[in-house]
Amino acid sequence: MSTYQALSEAEAVAYARKLPNLFQPDSELTSQEIGDGNLNLVFHIVEPSTGKSIILKQALPYAKVVGESWPLSLDRARIEAEALIIQGELCPDLVPVVHAAEPELALTVMQDLSDHVIMRKGLIEGSRYPLFAEHIARFLAHTLFYTSDLGMNQQEKKNRVKQFINPDLCKITEDLIFDDPYTDSPNNNVPPAIRDAVEAIWNDRELHLEVAMLREGFMTRAQALLHGDLHTGSIFIKPDSTKVIDPEFAYYGPMGFDIGAVFANLLLNYAGQEGWSKDEASRADYRGYLLGTIRDIWQRFEAEFRSLWNQYGVDRVFKTPGYQDLFMKRLLQDTFGYSGCKMVRRVHGLAQVADINQLQDEAAKERAQRIALGIGTSLIKFNRRAESIDQLLEIAGKAMK
Amino acid sequence: MSTYQALSEAEAVAYARKLPNLFQPDSELTSQEIGDGNLNLVFHIVEPSTGKSIILKQALPYAKVVGESWPLSLDRARIEAEALIIQGELCPDLVPVVHAAEPELALTVMQDLSDHVIMRKGLIEGSRYPLFAEHIARFLAHTLFYTSDLGMNQQEKKNRVKQFINPDLCKITEDLIFDDPYTDSPNNNVPPAIRDAVEAIWNDRELHLEVAMLREGFMTRAQALLHGDLHTGSIFIKPDSTKVIDPEFAYYGPMGFDIGAVFANLLLNYAGQEGWSKDEASRADYRGYLLGTIRDIWQRFEAEFRSLWNQYGVDRVFKTPGYQDLFMKRLLQDTFGYSGCKMVRRVHGLAQVADINQLQDEAAKERAQRIALGIGTSLIKFNRRAESIDQLLEIAGKAMK
Numbered sequence: 001m002s003t004y005q006a007l008s009e010a011e012a013v014a015y016a017r018k019l020p021n022l023f024q025p026d027s028e029l030t031s032q033e034i035g036d037g038n039l040n041l042v043f044h045i046v047e048p049s050t051g052k053s054i055i056l057k058q059a060l061p062y063a064k065v066v067g068e069s070w071p072l073s074l075d076r077a078r079i080e081a082e083a084l085i086i087q088g089e090l091c092p093d094l095v096p097v098v099h100a101a102e103p104e105l106a107l108t109v110m111q112d113l114s115d116h117v118i119m120r121k122g123l124i125e126g127s128r129y130p131l132f133a134e135h136i137a138r139f140l141a142h143t144l145f146y147t148s149d150l151g152m153n154q155q156e157k158k159n160r161v162k163q164f165i166n167p168d169l170c171k172i173t174e175d176l177i178f179d180d181p182y183t184d185s186p187n188n189n190v191p192p193a194i195r196d197a198v199e200a201i202w203n204d205r206e207l208h209l210e211v212a213m214l215r216e217g218f219m220t221r222a223q224a225l226l227h228g229d230l231h232t233g234s235i236f237i238k239p240d241s242t243k244v245i246d247p248e249f250a251y252y253g254p255m256g257f258d259i260g261a262v263f264a265n266l267l268l269n270y271a272g273q274e275g276w277s278k279d280e281a282s283r284a285d286y287r288g289y290l291l292g293t294i295r296d297i298w299q300r301f302e303a304e305f306r307s308l309w310n311q312y313g314v315d316r317v318f319k320t321p322g323y324q325d326l327f328m329k330r331l332l333q334d335t336f337g338y339s340g341c342k343m344v345r346r347v348h349g350l351a352q353v354a355d356i357n358q359l360q361d362e363a364a365k366e367r368a369q370r371i372a373l374g375i376g377t378s379l380i381k382f383n384r385r386a387e388s389i390d391q392l393l394e395i396a397g398k399a400m401k
Numbered sequence: 402m403s404t405y406q407a408l409s410e411a412e413a414v415a416y417a418r419k420l421p422n423l424f425q426p427d428s429e430l431t432s433q434e435i436g437d438g439n440l441n442l443v444f445h446i447v448e449p450s451t452g453k454s455i456i457l458k459q460a461l462p463y464a465k466v467v468g469e470s471w472p473l474s475l476d477r478a479r480i481e482a483e484a485l486i487i488q489g490e491l492c493p494d495l496v497p498v499v500h501a502a503e504p505e506l507a508l509t510v511m512q513d514l515s516d517h518v519i520m521r522k523g524l525i526e527g528s529r530y531p532l533f534a535e536h537i538a539r540f541l542a543h544t545l546f547y548t549s550d551l552g553m554n555q556q557e558k559k560n561r562v563k564q565f566i567n568p569d570l571c572k573i574t575e576d577l578i579f580d581d582p583y584t585d586s587p588n589n590n591v592p593p594a595i596r597d598a599v600e601a602i603w604n605d606r607e608l609h610l611e612v613a614m615l616r617e618g619f620m621t622r623a624q625a626l627l628h629g630d631l632h633t634g635s636i637f638i639k640p641d642s643t644k645v646i647d648p649e650f651a652y653y654g655p656m657g658f659d660i661g662a663v664f665a666n667l668l669l670n671y672a673g674q675e676g677w678s679k680d681e682a683s684r685a686d687y688r689g690y691l692l693g694t695i696r697d698i699w700q701r702f703e704a705e706f707r708s709l710w711n712q713y714g715v716d717r718v719f720k721t722p723g724y725q726d727l728f729m730k731r732l733l734q735d736t737f738g739y740s741g742c743k744m745v746r747r748v749h750g751l752a753q754v755a756d757i758n759q760l761q762d763e764a765a766k767e768r769a770q771r772i773a774l775g776i777g778t779s780l781i782k783f784n785r786r787a788e789s790i791d792q793l794l795e796i797a798g799k800a801m802k
Contacts, residue, residue, distance in 0.1 A: 019724045028605070045457050063431070091578070093433040149617070154572070154575065155568035155569070155572050156568075158566050158567070158568040158571065159566065159568065160564040161562070161563075161623075162562075162563045163565060165560065165563040166559070167556035167557075167559040167560065168556070170559065171555070171556050178718060179717065179718050182718075183717065185510055205722050205723065208718075208721040208722070208724075208725070209721055209722070209723045209724055211718070211721075211728050212721040212724045213718060213724070214526075215718055215725070216719075216728075219550050219555065219624055220622055220624050221621055221623075222562075222621050222622075222623055223621050240418055267649060300796065306751050315603070316580065316584065317579060317580050317583075317609075317613050317616055318613060319611070320606070320609045320612075321606050322606065322609070322610070323609075323613045323614070326610070326614070327591065327617075327713050354655065356519065
């Protein structure tokens with residue numbers, strides 16, 4: 001079984017049965033393929049006699065998006081498994097346990113998280129997750145610090161950069177996030193109702209200049225091992241647990257890209273409250289919860305990151321007085337910029353989000369789209385001037401007026 | 402001969418004889434080992450009957466610097482050969498021809514350049530090289546542009562980053578250029594006469610902050626395939642020819658590091674004119690030649706780089722109006738900063754330069770050292786405010802007052 005082939009359900013069961021220390025030797029196992037079939041096979045393997053279960057995820061050698069299909073490296077399965085293992089060493093409670101990984105089969109066997117929900121769905125349903133800010137701030141602080149030159153051996157870090165060279169999946173980001181939304185590309189899905197706002201984006205040179213610089217940063221700044229796709233669809237959650245999944249976009253890039261992904265997706269839900277909230281009071285209340293969560297995440301992240309730096313920084317030079325403050329300010333600025341880019345692409349780019357697209361009321365959907373574009377473009381244009389997280393909250397607040 | 406062993410002269414000759422299309426089948430070959438024995442063996446192989454000659458360079462598995470020895474990866478020979486081949490494709494007239502490379506033996510067979518002189522020696526002797534500015538500007542523009550996201554396929558570029566991960570040699574730079582000179586490190590060689598100026602550097606927090614940021618850039622910004630050690634000792638020259646050699650420090654880093662290396666070494670010779678010039682008039686004249694060369698290099702580099710970008714830029718986003726101007730300004734700023742770092746380390750760091758150290762007159766040597774530190778620290782402190790190459794020339798001029 002060392003040459004790649006897509007597994008059948010029977011083969012998935014046979015494979016799972018051979019894994020050590022998971023199931024009873026001769027017990028019955030059931031398998032259900034629960035993936036969407038576009039990128040990966042996802043087998044949910046259950047041992048009914050004990051209730052034990054695992055997920056067996058296998059990458060497919062192509063991607064299907066909106067009906068189109070293009071080849072995609074199976075190496076992403078290796079990258080995902082290796083990133084999960086590193087993240088698991090740094091934050092064992094915040095990622096699924098990896099039971100096994102077989103790169104030749106593009107296969108990862110991991111903890112079943114079906115008692116959690118996808119966070120995007122949870123937010124759409126109006127759930128609140130009081131532990132989320134602490135969890136994701138810790139995930140960000142530990143994974144970004146300990147994989148960077150600040151927190152690990154700097155020569156080993158260079159080998160990590162090599163390990164996580166990820167051209168295929170970076171290309172998707174470079175095109176779909178940093179290029180297509182800013183020009184009349186066939187990859188966009190422009191909602192007709194907001195065509196005027198989208199065309200304004202296509203003609204906004206000030207915006208394009210900032211995006212070009214943010215894209216350059218994405219392509220050249222190997223600061224830390226990023227998750228690379230940290231939206232609320234990559235987070236499994238329940239009130240007492242947060243699990244970050246699917247790091248197949250992992251590569252060495254600018255830290256602000258991961259933090260920005262989290263903020264952008266909270267803000268997309270914030271925009272979507274035009275339709276999800278049942279009245280003005282609950283809308284204001286839930287939006288307050290979302291903005292408070294963003295502030296909380298940044299403040300906890302910053303405190304934790306600085307604390308790790310002060311305690312475990314590996315480097316004399318990086319302890320230079322004033323350097324940490326300047327670093328954190330620049331990281332906040334990057335976070336503004338990448339938050340904005342992550343929002344804009346979700347309104348009229350190729351891949352959009354349920355927080356807005358599943359709104360049934362067309363007028364509410366249009367308002368949500370315009371709010372999301374307003375916040376996104378403002379964050380991008382303001383990025384190099386950002387000084388505090390409160391300015392992000394102000395930008396989000398002003399977009400409502 | 403596929404397992405590494407250091408070659409004897411007889412083995413070097415035997416190896417050379419087997420290479421195709423170089424020498425006559427049975428002719429006599431002579432070999433002389435002309436390396437300094439600290440890092441590499443360098444065999445000069447000559448066929449007296451035809452006058453043909455080659456260089457056979459073999460890396461040693463250790464480095465000796467000032468009596469100490471530490472292990473050093475033989476992978477640097479692979480990196481050097483592969484960088485030379487890429488540079489040779491881009492600028493065939495500006496690097497030695499590579500006849501053969503055998504990574505297992507850490508061996509590169511290349512063009513013999515013994516009709517050239519090392520540029521550092523040429524400058525110390527007061528020679529002028531009117532073609533040098535055009536040559537090195539073209540080398541910089543073509544190697545930096547065509548190995549960057551601006552000028553090559555951006556996914557292949559990521560594999561190039563992987564190919565040139567170079568932890569051992571980057572570590573040398575990170576320590577000896579960006580760390581030791583700014584603290585009382587045992588790796589420094591502090592000239593007693595200037596101890597006051599060196600201690601001022603050790604206590605200059607404004608300077609340390611800039612150096613910390615420049616070091617971060619060196620460690621994280623994978624802009625282009627750098628030579629990585631582009632001082633005047635890595636340049637073979639004669640009036641009609643320039644050859645850049647020894648790219649064993651090659652890796653993906655910030656473009657300004659290579660440009661800064663060239664400027665720094667011209668400025669170190671400029672400082673050394675305190676002793677090399679025979680009188681005030683010839684000193685002013687030669688310094689004018691050196692500063693004019695720097696201006697000429699930058700102007701030619703900038704024109705060529707912009708021209709390549711406009712003609713051969715691979716990327717729609719990088720053609721965003723205003724982006725190229727901003728990029729060039731930031732590149733100039735990096736160049737100021739890295740020029741300064743490259744100067745300071747040569748005054749009281751581990752590895753110093755003949756332009757200053759071989760001065761016999763102790764007073765002149767001390768003046769030269771103080772001038773070099775003055776220019777270097779000014780360039781570092783000014784780097785983020787730089788707007789034009791003339792400001793670099795002004796800083797160099799003011800250091801004389």
